[in-house]
Amino acid sequence: MALLQIAEPGMSAAPHQHKLAVGIDLGTTNSLVATVRSGMSTVLHDEEGHALLPSVVRYLPDGSVEVGYSAQSQQSQDPHNTIVSVKRFMGRGLKDVADIAQLPYKFVDTPGMLQIQTRAGKKSPVEVSAEILKVLKQRAEKALGGELTGAVITVPAYFDDAQRQATKDAARLAGLTVLRLLNEPTAAAVAYGLDNASEGVYVIYDMGGGTFDVSILRLSKGVFEVLATNGDSALGGDDFDRRIFCWILEQAKLPPINPEDTRLLLTKSREAKEWLTDHAEARITSILKSGDLVDLTLTSAKLKELTQHLIAKTLNPTRKALRDASLAVEDVKGIVMVGGATRMPQVRHAVAEFFGQDPLTNLDPDKVVALGAAIQANVLAGNRSENDLLLLDIIPLSLGLETMGGLTERVIPRNSTLPIARAQDFTTFKDGQTAMSIHVVQGERELVSDCRSLARFELRGIPPMAAGAARIRVTFQVDADGLLSVTAREQTSGVESHITVKPSYGLSEDEIADMLQSSFNAAESDKHARALQEARVDAERLLEAITYALKQDGELLSETERKQIKANMEQLRNLMETGNSHAIHDAVEALNHATEEFAAKRMDASVRKALAGQKLNSLEL
Amino acid sequence: MTRSTTKNHFELFDLPVQFCIDPDRLNQQFRKVQSEVHPDRFAAASGAERLKSMQLATLANEAYQTLKNPTSRARYLLQLQGIDTQEDSNTAMPGDFLMLQMEWREAMEEATDAHDIDALERLLTEMRKSSSQFQQDLQQQLDENRAYEQASGTVRKLSFIDKVQADIEQAISKLEDA
């Protein structure tokens, strides 16, 4: 994770110095970067003053890469090499993309995640997304005048483990330290809630270009508790464009058309859709490469008719989320609209009708996610803020294991608050069985084949026993990013074998390392120097954290304990002067180990203090 | 191990060990604890602190979930008394409850076949009423009479109702999607 921290040791920020952290909304259509400056969350602009960066990446003949408006303007000239809406392909295989036939790309079916054949070679969606992130990183570093400590990157709440992991990989590839993956609706709630000092139950209805999410949150005194989330990771404004596109083909009685014209007409469709948000009619005119002429008028009534079913499709996830939160429409205090597609009046009407109240639209739906992400980044980077907020987020989809007959055994139910750990015990099926294969899946369906396969691994070295005698405990741990790791342990007669799996998709650690390697200049590409740099930064950070902790809560330790920790710190300081990254790494581990008890005591003390404070308050009442 | 990890779920939130619980206070205490231990508070801390924070935040979530839901709260209280509620092994229900079970199942199947979402919703409401009756029983059995065997029986009933309710909710979802 700290792979790309390249601040000089010794130059690293003091605890009270403001750390440069940003929030990034990596959108299907548009991406943004924001930061907290003088206590205010603000979106950072490019040199021409644009806040939005179109999520479009073009691979040029000269080997360079173009991102944003310039790439967008070339999309119908160079459709195979200009990738739009790449987010829809993150962590997805070819079979997951419903409308593959209508897309102008040459897809390559690679295991785990599809790739796109461009003139710059095969590109994974992770690499394409990394190009977008690199541009935003540069924009931020230029605006803020320094190296970033880290970034919070938003993902649709309904993203599964594969999509989240892919997003994190893209950030690493772009040289960003990911402080947290944050769910887009939660980010929006932060921006909204803090602005309005709201309390109560809020629904975030987020329809962007490619995804639809609905989340239900309870806001109370700076704590944002997500109660339930649901959605459709393949439903958004793009689908409205495609409905209009199909209508054009039908009306103009066009023969099958080429990729350039497809792009052109999709763009025209989108323009018409956006125009109809404020007008009653849109004229669609175009001369195609084939010579065919298109000249049509689309009315807002017709658009409504064409896309009614899409809007209806968003209400089912909304109902489900309410049911999962055990809430009724009447319990909802407000509905926050997020995402460009919620500008459409027919969407607003449908939502108003469903909830029996007008949705809140006072924050710019394009920016609210990035603004919220920046606030959280600021908190995570350790910049103290007035309104200390806490986000309690959940996992959107259940996690389970394959059992006999291809059935799913649920281990962690959807909407569980993160972080969470759950264990499940299994046993052997045959006498003398020494291995067991474990298949981890995500989804709500009973059949494994209907869920997403996340990882398969084998637990070996089980001592031969009678069927049913072995005891294998599989533990799922999901961290605050919503990412999973799985541990399996056989526990009989002292024999124990242990394996931890973090599912990874499409890209292995080595592949990422290689890609990083090739994107560095000669001086930095020295593996050893990088490892050393990393180890030193790690050590520096740890020393800083512990020094601070000792200053705050040193009295919790006995004299011997304090001496032990100080000795370990000294040892680490001495080692940092040497060029041995392994030794530094080991000393960091040792110091971490030596402070475990201290960490526990500090947390215990702070919990007790917090609860005691509560009692005093209730006495006053 | 430190003291915090050996506290029971009630103690973790500084609540009395009993079935009757003030939900607002539980919510409050849970948030207080998470505000102190959540990994977001330790993003820049030492590895040891980050690990501990992950463990404690996980524990707080687990404890909160257990205490929030009346069935699991009762089950947990019995566990603290060393009593296993035997929900998987002991499926013998008293005759009158068996009748109820059959009625609910039938009503669910009929309504599902008839694609009648309203009827399913009504059934849910009816079952919720039964649930709260049994919860009142539990309060007497656990907090007043310490009749743990009886309470075990009530937990088994509630656990059955929870399962059927989940089935009904799933049936409603399926009908809505269709």
Ligand SMILES: Nc1ncnc2c1ncn2[C@@H]1O[C@H](COP(=O)(O)OP(=O)(O)OP(=O)(O)O)[C@@H](O)[C@H]1O
């Ligand atoms: N005035 C408008 N009327 C209708 N639709 C609009 C309008 N402005 C933007 N949109 C649509 O909003 C969508 C883009 O929204 P947004 O920028 O929020 O998406 P995104 O964040 O890139 O996507 P996602 O959140 O799904 O990853 C596009 O489909 C766009 O056509």
Ligand SMILES: [Mg+2]
């Ligand atoms: Mg978005």
